[in-house]
Amino acid sequence: MNQEKKLITNSNNTNLLNELTKSMKECVSFYFSVAFINFSGLQLLLDSFKEAELNKKMGKIITSTYLNFTEAKALDKIKEFNNIDLKVFVTDREIGFHTKVYIFEYEDYYKVIIGSSNITQSALKSNIEWNLETISKSDSGFIKDVIKEYEHLWSISEDASSEFIEQYQEFLKSLKKNEQSNNVIYEKQKYIVPNRMQKRAMENLERLRTYGEKKALVIAATGTGKTFMSAFDVKNVNPAKLLFIVHREEILRKAKETFETLITNTGKTFGLLTGNHKGKHEDYVFSTIQTLSRCYEEFDRKEFDYIIYDEAHHATSPSYQIVMNYFEPKFTLGMTATPERSDHYNVFDLFDNNVALEVRLHDALEDELVIPFHYFGITDIEGVNLSDISIDDIAEVTKRLKLNERVDYIIEKMNFYGYDGEKRKCLGFCASREHAEYMAAEFNKRGYNSVCLHGGHSVEERGKSITQLEDDEAELEVIFTVDIFNEGVDIPSINSVLMLRPTNSPIIFIQQLGRGLRKHGSKSFLTVLDFIGNHSKVFLIAIALNGSRYYDKESLKVAIATGFANIPGATHIQMDEIAQERILEQIDRENFNSMKYLKEEYFEFKKLNQGRVPLYLVDYIKFDGAPDPVKFIDREKTYLKFVGKVEKDDHLRGLLINDTFESILKELSSKLPLKRSYEFIILKYLLTHEEITHALAKHEILKLINDVDDDSIHHAFEYLNQNYYDSTQLKAKQKLVDYQGDKLVKTDAFKRVLANPELRSYIEDVLNYGIYRYEQEYKHNYYGVPHFKLYEQYQMIDTALLSNYRKIHTAFRGSGLLANGNDYFLFIDLHKEEDIKDSINYQDKFINEEYFQWQTQNSTSQSSERGKNIIFNKDRGINLHLFVRKYKEIDGKTEPYIYIGKGDSVAFEGEKPITVRIKLHREVPSNLYTEFTKKV
Structure with a gap:
């Protein structure tokens, strides 16, 4: 065997984790030596280790105490596997330990991966890392050197005994206490700068003000830094008088502290206006709505230059409306994480429909405003059969989920996957109050301190349990709930979420997932265990995780098959094979464009809209994970007609x-x-x-x-x-x-x-x-003429409008090549319809991410003017724009094309048709290339 080499980087298409899990499936045995192992990375390998154990594959792992970065918790977890021997290289000031090598033994060869990646979630999935994979025969000199060096490291490392790990754990705890005392000083000295989200929001707010707008709304998830963003914007605008309004006093104090931290050396004074504080004469006044609604008339209507409404979804209520209608500031900013709670009013209208920024879950993950999550889709036990009932029949679903065997199974998986941090702080989402009470009782019987919380409990009861869950010294580990933690309640230190109910709404799924994504010093990721049953709506999980509001059957299937590679950062989504197959089968059977499906989607959304008929398209903007209302328009030509029809x-x-x-x-x-x-x-x-x-x-x-x-x-x-x-x-x-x-x-x-x-x-x-x-x-970008955005969806006729075509636009359809002046638009179907017998055998295909092969119409010759323009496009100043789609039609609906950008002809052959090799100006992103080329 010749020595083979491959560079492994973390990208949208693959990452080191994929390479490791694939190699562990195929190898005979494995040997790792890495400087650092923390639980965030180890958790992603647990299933591979378990499978290796079941298949009696032996492994050895060496790690180190270098920089005290390896976690004792991770060492403990590795020790649970009978097939893995573990040693630790104990470093001192003179000798560091920085190896990152993964060795896989096969029957007659070895695969060695050497590079920069330790076993952490970021190193395995999202960091900029370079790792070189080499495959060599077992008797090669290189492999002999690698094995010899590994055996030497093994011989000078210490056994990871229980005593060793316990001592190391105690050392880390003492170190942490000292670090915490140092951090207090460091935090005060820290220079705070806007993050990416805050910069975008401030730029958009400034643009709106420049063109005379006086109101704007910012929508962003809890914990993404909206208050800091508003303080940065106020610092830039420098209003003489500011009013900051919230509905809870504890939020108010934090807001005031944030503004005081950022706005210094300006001479501005800051005051609280609440039941107990009367700082109404200060420059920047921070008030609760309860107090302000009683004394607003004591101020002049134009008293404040800038007014901020925090949690602006409350602004539709009468007390807020009185205040909003009274004051006449130069600028008004609304901030909210949950614009859906708007009673009978539209919160967008209150801010003149100027949304300066919206940050949904995927945006927040990409901008690192929230922590990554590790999602494990686990097939539920066979004893739970939901295939013959409606998941809206809550009583029957509850009855079937209340199985002792299922409780044991949940605990087994919970213990196997673990959690990040010193103490488990877990939310379990249940099907009903009865189910939540049952789960809490059964967990307590098995020694896992748990409570049930639901809408029937008082605010004081809820607060007490939340405090106990967050307290590292308290025994409470799990809160089981059904209806109060979907949104609005913030428990930053949550490190585990259990999805114990069948998913019947992507919106609720995302809300529940979001409860654990708040950044907190005690965790670096969230563990999500979803117990996937055999009910008829399992595929909704895939829609929720996919993260795109606008999807089709094919893109969903590819997302599942590639482990949702489009999810940014170190977030990891993993489903076992049975769950994957179950979801893929359902997607194949479901017609997302049928009236039956659209009606189900509409009425499920109506329930989440507090049972009110969603009369307007903007109602669908309010929820992350909401259906795409354009599908309803496609069905009946107008949304109003669709609603009138389904509502009768x-x-x-x-x-x-x-x-x-x-x-x-x-x-x-x-x-x-x-x-x-x-x-x-x-x-x-x-x-x-x-x-x-x-x-x-x-x-x-x-x-x-x-x-x-x-x-x-x-x-x-x-x-x-x-x-x-x-x-x-x-x-x-x-x-x-x-x-x-x-x-x-x-x-x-x-x-x-x-x-x-x-x-x-x-x-x-x-x-x-x-x-x-x-x-x-x-976004707010200008795309020029033609007005195309890379990787966006288009129909043929769109190109007439977007290229400023000045003839009848309906002529722009039906042909694979359309032209407007020097712009040539190539519309390409990768899979032709089998029942159409073309007079030619088309050979349109991706050669790789950079090159595309395309055939002209069969009437085009090399000597024709059009033929010359195509094959010599660069010299003749002709722009070739490529639009590609995988299938012409899915579920009876014509599919759009994806714009993959401009390209130039670099080779050609043949006559009528001409086969042209086109080099794209921009390589197609790996995840999109996979979607175009992968068959599922």
């Missing part, structure tokens, strides 16, 4: 009897999701104005986007004037504006519909939703 609501259906209104709503809804926001921004302005000029349109667009070119604004005006509609469209679609000179003016028909407040609210909703969703997907 005669009033809603009656609104659509107005033909002009229905035509306008259909026209606007058909544009969703937006690929360019200019048209909707212009129309939103016209809701409150009679006309708009080019200059005004540019001003409005620049509130939301970094830049815009004048030609695209002209094109947007022409498009809204229906210049590029075909004759059928002109007959069917209501005209909203007339292009007169350099301005757009509302038509009489549009004015008549807007005069009806109820009809107007639905039109405004579509415009707001379109703009908001566009911002989430495209």
Whole structure:
């Protein structure tokens, strides 16, 4: 065997952990020597170690006490495996220990991985690490040297006996106490700078203010630093007077301390305005809403330049509304983690629908605003059968989950996977109160100190249990709950979550997962154990974990097969084979576009909307994990018609009897999701104005986007004037504006519909939703002309609008190659429909992440002008834009194309068709390449 080498780095496509787990499956025995082992990394290898133990594969591991980084807890856990011998190299000041080597023995060869990675979650999954993998015959000189050196290290290392580990643990504890006393001094000296989220929020707030906006909302999960962000922004704006409003006094004190820490040497004074403190005359006043609602009239309406509403979802309540309607600040900021709790009002409207920033779970993980989680999807015991019942039948689900055998199984898995930190601090989410009470009782019988908490317990009872759980010295380990910890309650030190109920909502799943993701000094990751049964909605787990609001069947299957490689950072998602197969089978059977599925999705969402009919598209923005309402529009042409139909609501259906209104709503809804926001921004302005000029349109667009070119604004005006509609469209679609000179003016028909407040609210909703969703997907970037974002989804006809095409747009479809001037758009299906007998055998395929092979239409010759433009595109100034999709259709719905960027022809052969090799300007990301090429 020739010596083979491979560089292993942590990327979207693979990482060292994948290589280690794969190698352990295939090897005969293994030998590791790493400087550091902590529990965050070890937990990710536990299943591989267990499988090796069952298959009688022997292993040896050497680690060290170097820098005191190895955790005694990790050593203890390794000792539980009968097939692994463990030794520890004890370092001193003269000799360090820094090896990182993983050796795998096979029948007649060895695989050796040497590099930079220790056994920590970051080193195995997310750090910038280089590791070289070499495969050599057993008798090679290199392997002999490696084995000899390993045996030497083994001989000079100490046995990891129970006594040794206990002594090491005591030493680490004493060291930790000393470090903590030092840290107090260090924290005071620390220079605080904005994180990535805070910088983005501040930039967006400044843009909004520059263009005259006076209100904005920031949505970000608990623990991501919203208060610091607001303090940074206030420091930049430097208002003379500030008012900071919350609904709980304990939050208020922390907020005041944060502002005092950041805003120094300005001469500003800070005061509390509460029941016990009356600092109303200070420059920066921090008040509870309870106190302020009783004394707000003591202030002048323009007293404050800047007002902040923390936990702004409360701002829809009467006490907040009185205060909001009274004051007239120069700028108002709302901050919330949970915009869904908006009673009968829309919290977005209160802040003029200006969302300066939204940070959902995946964003927070990517920006390292929360800790990583290690998710283990574990097949439930055979004794729990939920296949023949509805998971909405809570009484029956509870009955079937209350099994002593299941309790033992949960404890067994809980002990196997462990947790990060000194003490287990666990939340167990149950199916019902009865189930939670049962679990707490059974855990207590088995010696695991537990309580049950639910909505029937008082605030004092809940607070007492939470305090005990967080206290390292208290015995309480687990709180079992059903209905009070999904959102809103913050227990930062939670290090374990048990999912003990069947998942019937991605929203609730994400909320429950989020309870343990708050950063805390006692943990570096969250352990999540999900016991996956055989109920009919198991696949919803995959939707929740996938993290994308907009998915199809194929992308979900690839995500599962690749261990959700798109999840950022050191987060790890692992499902056992039975759970994976069960989910994949369900996804194959389910039609995500059927009316049956859409109705189930809608009514499940309605339950989470406190049982209220979600009348507006923006209702779906409120929840992380909410369904994509555009699917409902695709079904019935307008969201209003879909709701009217599924709710059997005669009033809603009656609104659509107005033909002009229905035509306008259909026209606007058909544009969703937006690929360019200019048209909707212009129309939103016209809701409150009679006309708009080019200059005004540019001003409005620049509130939301970094830049815009004048030609695209002209094109947007022409498009809204229906210049590029075909004759059928002109007959069917209501005209909203007339292009007169350099301005757009509302038509009489549009004015008549807007005069009806109820009809107007639905039109405004579509415009707001379109703009908001566009911002989430495209941010505030300018994409030029053509207006394409890499790896975004497009249909053929979109390219006409986005390239400022000035002919009838419906001509832009049906062909694999479309052109607008020097821009050539290549639309490519990787899998052709089997029942269509093409006159040619297409050979369109990825060669690798950088090169693509494409065949022209079979009428294109090398000597034709189009042929020359393609094969000599770079010399002729022709831009080749590639759009690729895996399948033309899934579940009866036409799939969009993915834009993979521009490329240049570097080789060609053949005639009619010409086979062209294209080098892409940007390599396709590994996870997207896998999705395009992997068959599941």
